[in-house]
Amino acid sequence: MAPTLPRIRGSFPPLVTPLRNGAVDYDAYARMVEFQIDNGSHGILVNGTTAEPSTLTVEERNRLVDTAVATARGRIPIIAATGSQSLAETIALTDHATRAGVDALLIVTPYYIRPPQRGLVAYYEALAERHDLPWMIYHIPGRTAVSVTLDTLKALRERSPTFIGMKHAVNDLGFVSECLDAFGDDFRIFVGLEELSFPMMAVGACGLMNAVGNLCPRILADMCEAVWKGDLESARTIHQRLFEINRAVFFDTNPIPVKYMMKRLGILTHNEHRLPMLPATPDLATRLDTVLARAGLLGEKQSP
Numbered sequence: 001m002a003p004t005l006p007r008i009r010g011s012f013p014p015l016v017t018p019l020r021n022g023a024v025d026y027d028a029y030a031r032m033v034e035f036q037i038d039n040g041s042h043g044i045l046v047n048g049t050t051a052e053p054s055t056l057t058v059e060e061r062n063r064l065v066d067t068a069v070a071t072a073r074g075r076i077p078i079i080a081a082t083g084s085q086s087l088a089e090t091i092a093l094t095d096h097a098t099r100a101g102v103d104a105l106l107i108v109t110p111y112y113i114r115p116p117q118r119g120l121v122a123y124y125e126a127l128a129e130r131h132d133l134p135w136m137i138y139h140i141p142g143r144t145a146v147s148v149t150l151d152t153l154k155a156l157r158e159r160s161p162t163f164i165g166m167k168h169a170v171n172d173l174g175f176v177s178e179c180l181d182a183f184g185d186d187f188r189i190f191v192g193l194e195e196l197s198f199p200m201m202a203v204g205a206c207g208l209m210n211a212v213g214n215l216c217p218r219i220l221a222d223m224c225e226a227v228w229k230g231d232l233e234s235a236r237t238i239h240q241r242l243f244e245i246n247r248a249v250f251f252d253t254n255p256i257p258v259k260y261m262m263k264r265l266g267i268l269t270h271n272e273h274r275l276p277m278l279p280a281t282p283d284l285a286t287r288l289d290t291v292l293a294r295a296g297l298l299g300e301k302q303s304p
């Protein structure tokens with residue numbers, strides 16, 4: 001695990017899943033991985049929330065992992081999100097990602113079930129016993145309806161030497177400071193809410209896993225690197241520059257706005273979704289076009 005850990009920091013955009021006529025477009029996905037590498041991302045996250053994983057089959061999620069690993073060829077680290085509401089499904093996803101050669105795992109708290117904290121500890125412990133990869137908790141109670149407590153994190157830290165941190169998608173800077181105080185600065189905390197990108201990094205988060213990284217990966221990488229250099233003024237300036245486009249990501253359920261904006265910028269050829277998700281409405285498209293124009297992006301067509 002030691003050689004991998006220093007690489008698990010920075011901007012790791014959670015890639016969208018390109019769809020075409022109802023099927024996953026793996027060739028387009030490979031091009032997106034190359035686009036991220038070419039534009040300075042420090043790594044990528046496969047099958048995060050932005051990938052709409054709950055609309056994908058286990059086989060599709062596994063093949064996306066395979067595609068990312070094969071395309072990256074070790075140039076950047078790959079983190080696979082392998083969680084589900086079912087332990088059996090999470091085991092299948094985690095075992096495959098481990099065999100595929102990912103660098104780390106991100107495992108969401110089981111959603112819908114609303115388990116007790118002791119259940120979360122047992123769940124993660126059962127998964128951690130199956131592999132020796134670094135792994136993190138994906139903490140997003142707004143989607144899963146369950147929060148993780150500091151005591152739960154402490155229990156997992158004691159029982160699993162490969163537990164290294166979490167993606168924190170909660171508007172709670174105080175909890176970040178509590179975790180870093182309890183576990184030290186090596187505890188990896190990735191920012192999962194665009195609006196907290198700079199503030200959370202300023203207090204010690206190691207990087208970003210933000211949907212907006214699908215649109216403008218270079219600038220997110222630049223912000224991370226500015227923080228590492230201690231240039232907080234530059235990092236804050238970047239954060240403010242991203243303010244409107246960060247908000248636009250959530251004009252509708254993620255990743256509806258992101259996929260539309262990716263299509264407008266030429267990063268995707270289709271902004272297709274699977275039910276119950278739907279593409280952007282005409283009114284939403286107009287709002288997003290206005291944001292892209294004000295950000296000066298519409299005249300900069302990009303090709304993944």
